[in-house]
Amino acid sequence: xxxxxxxxxxxxxxxxxxxxxxxxxxxxxxxxxxxxxxxxxxxxxxxxxxxxxxxxxxxxxxxxxxxxxxxxxxxxxxxxxxxxxxxxxxxxxxxxxxxxxxxxxxxxxxxxxxxxxxxxxxxxxxxxxxxxxxxxxxxxxxxxxxxxxxxxxxxxxxxxxxxxxxxxxxxxxxxxxxxxxxxxxxxxxxxxxxxxxxxxxxxxxxxxxxxxxxxxxxxxxxxxxxxxxxxxxxxxxxxx
Amino acid sequence: xxxxxxxxxxxxxxxxxxxxxxxxxxxxxxxxxxxxxxxxxxxxxxxxxxxxxxxxxxxxxxxxxxxxxxxxxxxxxxxxxxxxxxxxxxxxxxxxxxxxxxxxxxxxxxxxxxxxxxxxxxxxxxxxxxxxxxxxxxxxxxxxxxxxxxxxxxxxxxxx
Numbered sequence: 001x002x003x004x005x006x007x008x009x010x011x012x013x014x015x016x017x018x019x020x021x022x023x024x025x026x027x028x029x030x031x032x033x034x035x036x037x038x039x040x041x042x043x044x045x046x047x048x049x050x051x052x053x054x055x056x057x058x059x060x061x062x063x064x065x066x067x068x069x070x071x072x073x074x075x076x077x078x079x080x081x082x083x084x085x086x087x088x089x090x091x092x093x094x095x096x097x098x099x100x101x102x103x104x105x106x107x108x109x110x111x112x113x114x115x116x117x118x119x120x121x122x123x124x125x126x127x128x129x130x131x132x133x134x135x136x137x138x139x140x141x142x143x144x145x146x147x148x149x150x151x152x153x154x155x156x157x158x159x160x161x162x163x164x165x166x167x168x169x170x171x172x173x174x175x176x177x178x179x180x181x182x183x184x185x186x187x188x189x190x191x192x193x194x195x196x197x198x199x200x201x202x203x204x205x206x207x208x209x210x211x212x213x214x215x216x217x218x219x220x221x222x223x224x225x226x227x228x229x230x231x232x233x234x235x236x237x238x239x240x
Numbered sequence: 241x242x243x244x245x246x247x248x249x250x251x252x253x254x255x256x257x258x259x260x261x262x263x264x265x266x267x268x269x270x271x272x273x274x275x276x277x278x279x280x281x282x283x284x285x286x287x288x289x290x291x292x293x294x295x296x297x298x299x300x301x302x303x304x305x306x307x308x309x310x311x312x313x314x315x316x317x318x319x320x321x322x323x324x325x326x327x328x329x330x331x332x333x334x335x336x337x338x339x340x341x342x343x344x345x346x347x348x349x350x351x352x353x354x355x356x357x358x359x360x361x362x363x364x365x366x367x368x369x370x371x372x373x374x375x376x377x378x379x380x381x382x383x384x385x386x387x388x389x390x391x392x393x394x395x396x397x398x399x400x
Contacts, residue, residue: 036374036384043376050292054321125322129291132324132400136375 015055016083022048074232086169099162101141149198171208267341274329290380344396362387
């Protein structure tokens with residue numbers, strides 16, 4: 001049924017966004033600038049992996065071909081992933097990681113608030129639960145944008161460089177094909193407010209990079225997947 | 241007659257589960273935390289706290305084991321996400337146990353404005369003169385605080 005196919009891809013996109021960013025953030029575990037930040041990034045990664053599990057299990061349930069969240073996470077190749085390009089971008093330095101989190105969590109919070117009222121009850125249940133967690137992520141990232149942006153010369157220039165790196169992946173989040181275009185105005189206002197608190201300027205508009213939703217990914221995702229999927233590639237079907 | 245039998249089954253299940261501790265905060269039971277939502281016929285409905293909380297799987301296994309030990313293998317466990325778990329479901333008894341354990345319980349009814357919480361009460365000296373050190377702590381449900389009077393660091397159960 002076409003309706004089910006739409007819902008399958010919707011759940012897949014949401015699950016892949018959370019999965020890929022969760023995996024990216026977990027690369028910081030043990031390497032963050034201080035213990036509290038290490039705990040925070042690991043906690044956010046954990047929330048995202050939890051959300052990914054729910055969304056991908058739902059996608060598998062709708063598809064009805066016997067695939068669960070694990071099968072979708074570990075046994076698909078890069079062309080079949082439907083996450084946005086933003087989440088697969090490399091961590092870079094701490095400011096670059098914060099820039100990505102700031103842009104993404106503010107978007108994801110608005111999106112989940114909307115999904116929490118979706119007519120499909122299985123989808124709205126996950127959205128209503130996730131939005132409470134994401135509010136913490138958005139606040140954490142926004143506070144760090146202010147601290148780094150309004151900090152020293154060094155932290156400020158790094159924050160600007162981090163936002164500059166990530167900004168070209170923003171337009172994809174609001175691609176009208178995925179129905180999130182209506183969130184743009186509120187997102188812009190949120191971002192502008194925090195950047196003003198951080199004494200930073202809005203990055204200049206530029207042509208957005210698109211394609212993640214169609215499986216056209218940057219080189220970075222393949223590398224991430226080889227690490228994440230190593231065990232199932234080396235020992236297919238292994239369980240413990 | 242059947243209504244009475246059902247009531248007593250529910251009470252028996254809740255009694256059994258009131259002895260199943262949370263794996264990460266063993267001073268409180270899964271009933272205290274509001275993880276146990278209802279008993280519907282022979283189905284027990286539970287809900288996870290945080291979507292990514294690794295204790296979720298352990299909790300379900302512990303509940304299953306406790307029911308099996310009480311010869312209740314026929315009771316099915318169902319997990320629901322909706323309505324989403326909130327710290328408002330932690331019982332008064334659970335809050336007292338958390339405080340005695342050294343964890344500041346979440347304020348009741350504060351979940352709706354969880355990002356603007358009142359100052360935490362130090363579980364050791366009772367002072368409200370405290371500060372947040374990190375919003376993310378040792379488990380998804382806790383934040384790290386410090387008392388500015390007795391100087392002790394402590395965990396606070398996040399309003400959620």
